[in-house]
Amino acid sequence: MTDDTIVQAAGLTRRFGDVLAVDDASFELQADRIYGLLGRNGAGKTTLMHLLTGQDFPSAGALEVFGHAPAENAHVLQQLCFIKESQRYPDDFRVKHVLRSAPWFFENWDADFAEQLVDDFQLPLNRRIKKVSRGQLSAVGVIVGLASRAPLTFFDEPYLGLDAVARQTFYDRLLADYAEHPRTVVLSTHLIDEVADLLEHVLVIDRGRIILDEGADELRESATTLVGARATVDAFVGARDVLHRDGIGGLTSVTVTGLTAPERREATASGIELAPVSLQQLVVHLTRSSEKEFA
Numbered sequence: 001m002t003d004d005t006i007v008q009a010a011g012l013t014r015r016f017g018d019v020l021a022v023d024d025a026s027f028e029l030q031a032d033r034i035y036g037l038l039g040r041n042g043a044g045k046t047t048l049m050h051l052l053t054g055q056d057f058p059s060a061g062a063l064e065v066f067g068h069a070p071a072e073n074a075h076v077l078q079q080l081c082f083i084k085e086s087q088r089y090p091d092d093f094r095v096k097h098v099l100r101s102a103p104w105f106f107e108n109w110d111a112d113f114a115e116q117l118v119d120d121f122q123l124p125l126n127r128r129i130k131k132v133s134r135g136q137l138s139a140v141g142v143i144v145g146l147a148s149r150a151p152l153t154f155f156d157e158p159y160l161g162l163d164a165v166a167r168q169t170f171y172d173r174l175l176a177d178y179a180e181h182p183r184t185v186v187l188s189t190h191l192i193d194e195v196a197d198l199l200e201h202v203l204v205i206d207r208g209r210i211i212l213d214e215g216a217d218e219l220r221e222s223a224t225t226l227v228g229a230r231a232t233v234d235a236f237v238g239a240r241d242v243l244h245r246d247g248i249g250g251l252t253s254v255t256v257t258g259l260t261a262p263e264r265r266e267a268t269a270s271g272i273e274l275a276p277v278s279l280q281q282l283v284v285h286l287t288r289s290s291e292k293e294f295a
C-alpha cells in the first residue's frame with residue numbers, strides 16, 4: 001500500500017447462493033489512474049463495482065475505499081460516481097433535470113463542462129428521460145460521469161447504444177479532461193481494443209477471480225506473436241509458455257509470453273516475424289487458458 005492507494009481489497013468475496021460472483025479478490029487501486037476492468041459476461045465485474053461503491057456487502061474479506069468500508073459511509077460515497085446502463089430516474093424527469101440535480105450529489109460538478117458535453121452529444125435537454133433513445137440515455141450517463149469529476153468514477157459498460165462517433169467523443173473527452181483534472185476512473189467494457197490506449201492499468205476478472213492485475217504498458221510488452229515456417233517457429237518456441245497457436249499449411253503463428261531482447265533478435269535472425277499482441281487478444285488468451293485450468 002502507498003499513500004496513493006484509494007482502494008484496498010483483501011480476500012473480497014461475494015457469494016449468491018452457490019455462485020461465487022467475486023471470489024477471494026485482492027487488489028489495490030491508486031489515485032489518478034485509468035483502470036480497465038475486463039472480463040467475460042458474468043465474470044463478476046458489476047458485482048465487484050457494487051461492492052466498491054457500497055451498494056452491496058461482501059460475504060467475506062476486507063474492503064477499504066478512501067480508508068473506510070464504503071457501505072453507508074457518506075464520507076466515502078460523496079467521492080464516488082457510478083455510471084451504469086440500468087440507471088433509474090424519476091418518471092417525470094427530463095434530461096435537463098438530471099443535469100440540474102447533479103450538483104447536489106457531486107461537489108466537483110462542472111456545469112459548463114456538462115453544457116459543452118450536451119452539445120457534443122447533441123442531447124435534447126427538454127426531452128423526457130423516458131422518451132430518449134438508448135444511445136442518448138447512455139450519453140446522459142457519460143455526461144454525468146465526466147462532469148461530476150468524482151475522485152473515483154466507475155463506468156460500467158457506458159457505451160451501450162452509443163454509435164462509434166459518440167463513443168470516440170466519450171474517449172476523447174475523458175482523456176482530455178483527465179489530463180487537466182486527474183482522478184481515478186474504472187472502465188468496465190467489452191470493447192477492449194477501443195479503450196486499450198486509454199488504460200493505464202488492467203484488471204481481468206474471470207469467474208469471480210482476479211486473474212490479471214498489471215500496468216497496460218507491461219502487459220503489451222509481455223506477449224509476442226511469432227509468425228513463420230512451422231519447423232522454425234516450433235524449434236524456437238520449444239518448451240515456452242504458449243498462449244495461443246494458429247496455423248495454415250506450413251505457416252504457423254504462436255503467441256508466447258516473456259521474450260527478452262536477445263531472444264527477439266535471435267527469432268528475427270532465424271526468419272521469424274514478431275507481431276505485437278493487442279490487449280483484446282491477450283485478455284481472450286488469458287481467459288481461455290484459465291478456462292482450461294478449470295476444466
Ligand SMILES: Nc1ncnc2c1ncn2[C@@H]1O[C@H](COP(=O)(O)OP(=O)(O)OP(=O)(O)O)[C@@H](O)[C@H]1O
Binds near residue numbers: 019020021043045047
Ligand atoms: N443478485 C444476484 N443473485 C444471484 N446471482 C447473481 C446476482 N448478481 C449477479 N449474480 C451472478 O454473479 C455472477 C457475476 O455477475 P456480474 O453481473 O457481476 O457479471 P458481469 O461481469 O458484470 O457480467 P456482464 O459483462 O454480462 O454484465 C453471474 O454468474 C451472475 O449470474
